[in-house]
Amino acid sequence: xxxxxxxxxxxxxxxxxxxxFASSYKWFILLFILIPDKVSQIVPGGExxxxxxxxxxxxxxxxxxxPAIFGRMYxxxxxxxxxxxxxxxxxxxxxxxAVFVVFGAESVxxxxxxxxxxxxxxxxGTGPYAGMVADTVPAEHRGFxxxxxxxxxxxxQIASAIAALILGRIELIxxxxxxxxxxCAAWTIWTIRDLPNAKRVTETRGFVADYVTPFKSYDFRxxxxxxxxxxxxxGCVTGYALYFLQDMLLVYRLFTIELGGPSMAAxxxxxxxxxxxxxxxxxxxxxxxxxxxxxxxxxxxxxxxxALFPVAFLRDFTPIWGCVFLFGIGLGIYQSSDWAVxxxxxxxxxxxxxxxxxxxxxxxxxxxxxxxxxxxxxxxLNRVGMGYGYMAMVFxxxxxxxxSMVAVRAIRSAx
Numbered sequence: 370x371x372x373x374x375x376x377x378x379x380x381x382x383x384x385x386x387x388x389x390f391a392s393s394y395k396w397f398i399l400l401f402i403l404i405p406d407k408v409s410q411i412v413p414g415g416e417x418x419x420x421x422x423x424x425x426x427x428x429x430x431x432x433x434x435x436p437a438i439f440g441r442m443y444x445x446x447x448x449x450x451x452x453x454x455x456x457x458x459x460x461x462x463x464x465x466x467a468v469f470v471v472f473g474a475e476s477v478x479x480x481x482x483x484x485x486x487x488x489x490x491x492x493x494g495t496g497p498y499a500g501m502v503a504d505t506v507p508a509e510h511r512g513f514x515x516x517x518x519x520x521x522x523x524x525x526q527i528a529s530a531i532a533a534l535i536l537g538r539i540e541l542i543x544x545x546x547x548x549x550x551x552x553c554a555a556w557t558i559w560t561i562r563d564l565p566n567a568k569r570v571t572e573t574r575g576f577v578a579d580y581v582t583p584f585k586s587y588d589f590r591x592x593x594x595x596x597x598x599x600x601x602x603x604g605c606v607t608g609y610a611l612y613f614l615q616d617m618l619l620v621y622r623l624f625t626i627e628l629g630g631p632s633m634a635a636x637x638x639x640x641x642x643x644x645x646x647x648x649x650x651x652x653x654x655x656x657x658x659x660x661x662x663x664x665x666x667x668x669x670x671x672x673x674x675x676a677l678f679p680v681a682f683l684r685d686f687t688p689i690w691g692c693v694f695l696f697g698i699g700l701g702i703y704q705s706s707d708w709a710v711x712x713x714x715x716x717x718x719x720x721x722x723x724x725x726x727x728x729x730x731x732x733x734x735x736x737x738x739x740x741x742x743x744x745x746x747x748x749x750l751n752r753v754g755m756g757y758g759y760m761a762m763v764f765x766x767x768x769x770x771x772x773s774m775v776a777v778r779a780i781r782s783a784x
Contacts, residue, residue: 422744460494649701
């Protein structure tokens with residue numbers, strides 16, 4: 370054990386990361402398949418991308434500030450709210466309620482309400498939780514902790530896809546999301562019970578000032594921007610993958626295995642990304658602390674762009690699957706390092722919950738652009754010529770991954 374209660378063991382880090390596993394389990398299946406499928410059942414085919422994009426983008430406006438708001442509330446709180454556990458427990462309980470709102474939604478408006486509730490409840494737990502690596506993990510162990518966290522998040526996606534395939538019935542899939550969220554919250558709360566709490570903040574300049582302050586740091590801006598463009602590229606692909614399969618493929622066959630339809634094919638791709646991502650994260654776990662995080666981030670961006678580009682021209686599921694497998698490897702390499710890099714460059718570690726909440730906006734804010742811009746662009750170009758919209762989606766994503774390779778070099782203080 371090292372000082373402060375943190376243990377650099379697999380078991381401890383898995384427990385500490387369990388709530389991220391639950392968050393990944395939930396969002397992956399909801400955003401990749403369940404909510405887009407609900408929208409496509411309600412909205413005519415030519416407008417489904419725009420409608421789903423509107424829901425995704427408007428809901429993400431809250432997520433731009435939500436983690437930092439609840440992180441700041443945690444830092445200012447006293448009494449029993451000085452512990453991270455109650456925040457995680459409340460966030461998990463409200464998430465379970467929000468999941469069933471989405472399940473019961475029978476209109477676009479109710480889907481939007483459910484999605485917004487999911488965002489708020491998720492931020493309630495993850496706001497205080499997000500600063501834990503920077504708060505409690507010594508710098509020499511952050512690469513390892515980040516790799517375990519990233520790998521476990523990807524394993525959450527695997528578990529989510531497998532559970533959907535096994536359970537089959539939609540009501541069981543939604544119930545499983547709620548149950549996993551509650552159980553993983555309990556696991557994390559138990560694991561972190563001896564970790565020190567963040568130092569209570571007694572002086573504050575107001576939320577806007579506290580939110581903006583870390584952006585005055587050059588390295589924080591560089592890390593934020595890099596994660597923003599990677600998340601934007603990833604969101605362009607995953608947010609509309611189901612619609613791409615529905616509109617562009619006629620046969621859903623992996624080698625000689627008949628998959629039956631686009632939903633099953635999407636689940637197979639989701640599972641492939643996650644499984645390959647685990648491989649990428651495991652391969653990078655110990656390397657991150659030895660060789661540094663920046664080389665891994667540059668390598669991952671190159672792999673992601675290389676793997677994705679051919680998909681724009683492929684109409685056969687098997688080679689698409691091969692590209693997606695390589696894409697997952699790149700994603701795992703990326704996730705093995707990005708949390709550690711963010712923890713390394715925080716301007717004020719005593720305000721880790723607020724500042725990591727601001728950093729998380731790099732990922733949540735992209736949903737606004739992915740939703741409000743990418744959805745209409747895809748629908749509009751597809752009306753000009755079917756497939757043009759999806760080709761543009763792939764080209765934009767590949768360009769952003771390549772830009773990321775340059776942006777990482779601008780980070781000064783991270784290794």
